[in-house]
Amino acid sequence: MQVGFLGLGTMGLPMAANLVKAGYRVRAWNRSQEPVARVAALGAEPAAAPAEAAEGAEVLIAMLADDEASRDVLLTQGVLEALARGAVLVNMATVSVAFTRDLAAEHKARGLFYVAAPVLGRVNVAEAGQLNILAAGDATQLDRVQPLFDVLGQKTWRFGDRPEQAAAVKLAANFMIASAIETMAEAATLASGHGVAKAAFLEMLTSTIFAAPPYKGYGAAIAEERFEPAGFKLSLGLKDVRLALAAADAVNVPLPFAGVLRDNHLDALAHGEGHLDWAALSRVAERRAAQK
Amino acid sequence: MQVGFLGLGTMGLPMAANLVKAGYRVRAWNRSQEPVARVAALGAEPAAAPAEAAEGAEVLIAMLADDEASRDVLLTQGVLEALARGAVLVNMATVSVAFTRDLAAEHKARGLFYVAAPVLGRVNVAEAGQLNILAAGDATQLDRVQPLFDVLGQKTWRFGDRPEQAAAVKLAANFMIASAIETMAEAATLASGHGVAKAAFLEMLTSTIFAAPPYKGYGAAIAEERFEPAGFKLSLGLKDVRLALAAADAVNVPLPFAGVLRDNHLDALAHGEGHLDWAALSRVAERRAAQK
Amino acid sequence: MQVGFLGLGTMGLPMAANLVKAGYRVRAWNRSQEPVARVAALGAEPAAAPAEAAEGAEVLIAMLADDEASRDVLLTQGVLEALARGAVLVNMATVSVAFTRDLAAEHKARGLFYVAAPVLGRVNVAEAGQLNILAAGDATQLDRVQPLFDVLGQKTWRFGDRPEQAAAVKLAANFMIASAIETMAEAATLASGHGVAKAAFLEMLTSTIFAAPPYKGYGAAIAEERFEPAGFKLSLGLKDVRLALAAADAVNVPLPFAGVLRDNHLDALAHGEGHLDWAALSRVAERRAAQK
Amino acid sequence: MQVGFLGLGTMGLPMAANLVKAGYRVRAWNRSQEPVARVAALGAEPAAAPAEAAEGAEVLIAMLADDEASRDVLLTQGVLEALARGAVLVNMATVSVAFTRDLAAEHKARGLFYVAAPVLGRVNVAEAGQLNILAAGDATQLDRVQPLFDVLGQKTWRFGDRPEQAAAVKLAANFMIASAIETMAEAATLASGHGVAKAAFLEMLTSTIFAAPPYKGYGAAIAEERFEPAGFKLSLGLKDVRLALAAADAVNVPLPFAGVLRDNHLDALAHGEGHLDWAALSRVAERRAAQK
Known part of the structure; x- marks a missing residue:
């Protein structure tokens, strides 16, 4: 399973690293280059642009700062266009309910899936792969990405089939x-x-x-x-x-x-x-x- | 050491019982008789009136419902008059700061000591002698009653020499x-x-x-x-x-x-x-x- | 009609003065002497103590600072004892609902009447006899003191027969x-x-x-x-x-x-x-x- | 002076009517047609679209429901494009500070002027031309539209040169x-x-x-x-x-x-x-x- 990863901040970096260590093929992008080099050193494939991380990915994980950064990266740089029909975007960042709803609709319209899965836990918890993952979205899609959640967290809590619930x-x-x-x-x-x-x-x-x-x-x-x-x-x-x-x-x-x-x-x-x-x-x- | 105990409610009863079990000579009073009979069955001495529990006690513990009940029992039924000069009253109930201040002054004026020691913990914690005791008052007096606190609680936290601090x-x-x-x-x-x-x-x-x-x-x-x-x-x-x-x-x-x-x-x-x-x-x- | 007046502060002084000017026989008391001298200069009779103002008064008006001052003056200095059975106390100060209730009960128990009549308006309004009077109490008693209210205020608003309503x-x-x-x-x-x-x-x-x-x-x-x-x-x-x-x-x-x-x-x-x-x-x- | 008017709701209708009665040449638009017919009956020129009301206007007054309606009418229907360079838009609706700031910047970029002038007063006050007008914007522009304000309101209050202040x-x-x-x-x-x-x-x-x-x-x-x-x-x-x-x-x-x-x-x-x-x-x- 090819995994794209957008956003290697204090939380995203250890999460992406854990996926690499677990054997996943991860193509990662970050606004600044230094964290990209760090996961690349662990075996991840560096992406020069968000769309490059999305290309060919079955699952694209986003861990961006906020609504604004998420909107900018996901909606204005060809990411959704680069995703293959049927791919799933897993947004693990803390974003607004309204933006989540918009984003989910946007994915649906394009034949893509959207799962919201923000997390509880600070950096050390992320490093230990012990996050609590708060997930919502289509159950089939949640099942599909569960193996990734099992790497990142100690437990996944499901809250419904609408991403905004998470x-x-x-x-x-x-x-x-x-x-x-x-x-x-x-x-x-x-x-x-x-x-x-x-x-x-x-x-x-x-x-x-x-x-x-x-x-x-x-x-x-x-x-x-x-x-x-x-x-x-x-x-x-x-x-x-x-x-x-x-x-x-x-x-x-x-x-x-x-x-x-x-x-x-x-x-x-x-x-x-x-x-x-x-x-x-x-x-x-x-x-x-x-x-x- | 003779200990008086006023108030055998859901919290007071197991606390008094623990003191009896630890070997203290306890004379206990309660508004209703049934709880008095229960601690008496464990070896406590029943008191027919609050003042009777106070008489001869080196330490008098009060665990009454609130300001009103405390005021009524402690100040209108001859309790302070019955205490021997130098005795210490340990109030473990949750009462107001203002009433605590008044009560402390009243004790001082009569040559008595006053310690505030409300507790954290519900009934089951009281039964197990595992309360957290929040104490304040004169350090010498706190030392004096510490052995009792050690029976009632897992830890005593001291917050100062003025009872209202607790x-x-x-x-x-x-x-x-x-x-x-x-x-x-x-x-x-x-x-x-x-x-x-x-x-x-x-x-x-x-x-x-x-x-x-x-x-x-x-x-x-x-x-x-x-x-x-x-x-x-x-x-x-x-x-x-x-x-x-x-x-x-x-x-x-x-x-x-x-x-x-x-x-x-x-x-x-x-x-x-x-x-x-x-x-x-x-x-x-x-x-x-x-x-x- | 003899009127007693307790409390010649910034509001009480012009109110008492207006009653004197309207021809009422007013016997006035105040904690400090200077305001007493001022209404006396207008024709009021000075009282050396609260009870002296109450003696012989058909209506006793109180305009004291707050609950504490009212309690002190009205209940600890023989005022109610000095009032003749059937006299009415008109409390025009801003005091608590609870104290009003207590005071009303105390009057009733002594065969006295109690009317609450706090006012809206600052000093200049009081001077002009243009206060709005917020009254509550027994209707017969309100009728009885209405002529005084007509001197003090532009309008009397009645809010019920229990003084605490005012x-x-x-x-x-x-x-x-x-x-x-x-x-x-x-x-x-x-x-x-x-x-x-x-x-x-x-x-x-x-x-x-x-x-x-x-x-x-x-x-x-x-x-x-x-x-x-x-x-x-x-x-x-x-x-x-x-x-x-x-x-x-x-x-x-x-x-x-x-x-x-x-x-x-x-x-x-x-x-x-x-x-x-x-x-x-x-x-x-x-x-x-x-x-x- | 030709005046465009957008929004003939309960407030806008009497305001536009007053301008017509005062002799101004007013071209008015409203989403629904009935109010347009009513001001036309008084002598206003009906506009079939917002941009038509803007065309040739020296001053364009907007009195639309809220941010959303204002954004829709002013920014998506060719209004700013229809205004002649140097024209002034006077927004008298209650809108957000953020939108006001954006709108002012948009006007500036196009060589247009923007004045904010929301009002205090209900329908009957608007009918009577007795509104209080709360204005902010470039002082020269405020002077330019003051004659219109004098028709609509009893007084214009100026609060600064930045429209968002109003x-x-x-x-x-x-x-x-x-x-x-x-x-x-x-x-x-x-x-x-x-x-x-x-x-x-x-x-x-x-x-x-x-x-x-x-x-x-x-x-x-x-x-x-x-x-x-x-x-x-x-x-x-x-x-x-x-x-x-x-x-x-x-x-x-x-x-x-x-x-x-x-x-x-x-x-x-x-x-x-x-x-x-x-x-x-x-x-x-x-x-x-x-x-x-």
Whole structure:
């Protein structure tokens, strides 16, 4: 099975590498050349342009930054034209529900298949092939690409036959991460207002009833005020909150926590903190309480 | 060491029982008689009135329902008068910061000591002696009662020398639990709006990045719409949200998530859902999106 | 008809003066002596203590700062004991619904009548006898004191036979004023973010579709950043927002705008702005957008 | 001066009619023919297509429903191509800041001028030529079209030389109207919770300190529960709230009241109330408090 791979960022690179290591014939493209050289060194075939990665591929995996990059790469550079009729595009990036719907329709019109399969897990999880894969699309197509998912992840969760269902699940999950950060920020500021050290407070909670990865990871960063280098930028967090709000808006779902999140992210951006790690959302709560 | 124990509710009963089993001489009181008989059967001495439990006790533990019950039992029935000078009252209930401060002052004025030590953990955790104990107060007094804490809990976390610090930590923790429930409610409603089953969505998240007790427990209840019998009533959840807001108000800390929580709990109460389990907060999100 | 008057603050003084000028026999008390001397100069009888103002009065008007001052003056200094059976206390201050209910019950138990009649209007309106009076209580008693209301106000609005109904109306009205200020703050910050001068924006709106007193008054203060001296302190505004939230809580009414208001007032207090005019709430919106 | 006019809806029709009556040569187009016939009967020249209205016009006024309609009519039907170099397009519709910016750039690139001039006022105000016109754009162009504004409105307010400034002001104004409705809804629900009739409460406030058009108009509709026929549909109100949020997002301005508004509008839409008058937003507050 020939696999095309578009987007060798921090997540895409280890994912493509794992496919190569598992024996798949992978033709990979990336905007910048350095990551292409790295997977090529492992045995992947370098592609000079997105369409070149698509040509002859039975499965084309896309792991691009966002809606804009995905639209640019997938729709304006001859990718769909290069795919053979019957090929399947597996979009593993976090993109909007609306764009997912458009893209799925576009594929259908061209006799192509489209599967959405965003992932849960950071770089180290991707490297270990232990991602959780959130998939939606035609069941036959999901079966077809399952062997690839088995290489990339520890488990594939299927959420329906419409690709936007997986997009919605991923955005809802990221909204939950943002909420966890904000919750810790508010709670720690409350504790701090009564003279309890943020670090002691957060260490206790993230070692006991909230010993889950988003709490442990972001909680430690908040406790240590360690916001650089950013694992995931606050400005990207805002982008995901906006997408969750848009996805909710489309189906008339109020999302009051997301409204608070949106405002607090904007507060952070207004104060020049968009480049910091998502954990820096905690600065907003502190600033509002004049604890900084 | 003679230990008095006031309040043998679902949490107090196993805690008192554990102290008896550990060999402490415990004199216990409860408003209703049945739980008193149960600890007496294990070897505790029954007390007919709160003051009787206090008499001669070196340490008096209180585990009463709330501010009102605590105020009634501790301040209007001769308890402090019955305690010997130098005795220490250990309040393990969840009560307000303001009441904690008042109570601590009252003890000091009478030559008594006051330690706040609310706990994290449900009944089964209390039974196993595996509570997390959130303590604050004079360090010497904390050392003095540490052997008791070692029987009741797996770990004692100290947050300062002012009892209200532990009260604030406990309220901040409960606020975090309420936030986790609301977050799941909103996220699941968003997913559901896109045709993803709430149960599938929540099972995935609470098995992966949010595999922490509050998410797993309340998430399963939301997924199964299992709100009776209530493990912890929604109306009690509102009480704790109010206390967190009051604690934040006292130190000028905005708490926007708690504001949302307050409104949604009131929405639930207005719809006659206060007696349901805290997980029923999810009904508010569903109702607002007309998914019910 | 002999009238007692308790509380000669900025509002109480001109109100009492108007009653004297209208020919009523007024016996007035105030915590500080200077205002007492001023109404005495107009013909009022000075009272050395609250109970002295109450003695022999058919109607006792109270215009005290808040719940605390009202409780202190009315319930701990022999006032109710001094009133003759059948006398009516008319409370024109802004106090909580819960306190109003308690006070009404206390009066009833003593064979006294209690009417709540808070007012809309600032000092100049009080001086002109043009207040809007928001009254609730037994209809016969309202009829009895109506001649006094006719001196003090341009119109009396009756809201029911339970005094707390007038208290709730007054708190709801003050909540609406706070919302108007916050709305202007947010809208002006939005306009300002696009390079439109706040003053130009607010002048336009408060001269056109929002040409109502709270908008014109607070809008001008926001436009000119004129926050001292405070006409009505931001910290008192927070007190009223808290009372509105408590009144809503008591009847299970979510109040999301009030939740936002509460947080923004706390943000202001945390930044040392509680002593400024209520219009300074606008600083919070500006600060969050880093426009300051 | 030849004037083109695009969009003869409830607002556009009386505006175009007033220009005809004032002696201007107006060539008018509308999607449906009936309104065209009506202005033609007054002396306007009917245009069969948007580009026909643009041809030869020195000033082209657009009063189209929203971004989408404006984009469709102005950018896909040869309008800009039909305008003579140096002509000015005056967009009086409520559209987004982003679209305004794009449109202004598009005009500049073609040697055309673009002025944004949305209005405040309902149909009867438009008929009377008493609109408030919120204008922004190049000062020379504003001077050039001022005579037309003098026919249409009682006053023109200038907010800067960038058209998006007027768009931002208009969106901020509509946000303030939405906030006024929500405020009344919450306050009336609070009063109602204490047994005060909504109508009595709102009548008092909108006759006294809130006697401004949005309060009086929407307040009366809330009091009488008169939501059909819709003067301005709730679903269009949501559209404007979304545009205000987007305008704020673009310049990093948190807008917490707008977040609440967004959720409550979605709640209304979820319950099938989008076609009702904007005042029906009050139903959300009532429903949440189970007063319906």
